[in-house]
Amino acid sequence: MTTKLDGMRRNLRCARNFEILQLFKILSDIVFTPQCWPLFGVIENGKDYLEGEAYIKNYHDPDFARISLAHQTAFMTILYFKNNLYFNKDDSFSFSFIIVSPNIPADARWNKNGVTVAGGHGDGNATNQLSSPNGLFIDDNQTIVIGEWGNNRVVQWKMNDTEGQVIAGNHGSGNLLDQLTVPTDVLIDEESDSVIICDLGNQRVVQWSRRSGTKQGEILIDNINCYGLAMDDQRYLYVSAYSEDEVRRYQIGDKNGTVVAGGHGKGDALNQLNSPGYIFVDQQQTLYVSDYRNNRVMKWNKDAKEGILVAGGQGAGNATTQVSLPQGLVVDTLGTIYVADTWNLRVMRWPAGAKQGTVIAGGNGAGTGPTQFNRLEGLSFDRQGNLYVSDDYNNRIQRFSIE
DSSP states (O other), X not given: OEEEEEEEOOOHHHHTOSSEEEEEEESSOOOOOOSOXXXXXXXXXXXXXXXXXXXXXXXXOTTEEEEEXXXXXXXXXXXXXXXXXXXXXXXXXXXXXXXXXXXXXXXXXXXXXXXXXXXXXXXXXXXXXXXXXXXXXXXTTOOEEEEETTTTEEEEEOTTOSSOXXXXXXXXXXXXXXXXXXXXXXXXXTTTTEEEEEEXXXXXXXXXXXXXXXXXXXXXXXXXXXXXXXXXXXXXXXXXXXXXXXXXXXXXXXXXXXXXXXXXXXXXXXXXXXXXXXXXXXTTOOEEEEEGGGTEEEEEOTTOSSOEEXXXXXXXXXXXXXXXXXXXXXXXXXOOEEEEETTTTEEEEEOTTOSSOEEEEEOSOBSSSTTOBSSEEEEEEOTTOOEEEEETTTTEEEEEOBO
């Protein structure tokens, strides 16, 4: 998720230090021990409703600063790059940032009835239809970017729109630069205003500009059976290599990458994976992997030699201790895991350290009803904590509102 903040700087000496850690105190219910406290008013997306205090101190990496933003309903860890921070002569400033992990209250509940927010008009390629939606990404304006397996394209649906807009592919299956073949996952790179796509059928990762008039993409990584994508707050790109049973990390522009999970052949040992699918990376560069054919979710700490079992791993089945063919994956700032339990047609929530999960959506058999799925794939949350699910065979995206 991405957004932009604008405000008025009140303390020049503190605010001019780019190598900073800023903690924004919004609607004051948190106390920090500051070295300096510049007060400012903030305008978010044109609405002047945030006021807060900034805690600024030296930070070890000059390329970015980390911010924790306390909102009315949730905390979010966000990041901005120093070249996105602009100071004006009148002491106003603006910057854009990426929300890394949603912070969802531990006692959160969601409406059991999903609402269709994209597709839902049958399998097809019209602008109001989807065909086998897979990975999805929600930006801060609640625009949904969706990879469509069946239509070999990526589309975006803006909030409350009844039709989508093609932003990549849609020229049939093929390996030309204006084509996609079975796109499985997508993410938005705000830094380059582009969408990064796992183009599974062409064994490559491609990047398409989101600017109007874009006719083709460029290849970032080739010769990889990619399935899932993630990007950390230092803009390292993570790619699950489905057939190679590993996850690799890349710097943008790097073609080789480094194995950060698996890489020891197919298997169910703690240092192995079996057909890894969707992945998630938190702000500590901890990697979470939907280990598809091992029916489990694995956690790999940065530089770890083996993973830690955090969900499932009890064989295929529908008990609350099990997940069967897990796919879409999100982890919030409390370490709670949200996973698409594909075979069981449900979304499971596993608190950190829990031995079993709870069902928060679905679990009512295959069907087209508002409490049902017909195979589910990608998951995402918006900044309010609403849950979005790719309901693959129903050719729709369902939103489950947080209560």
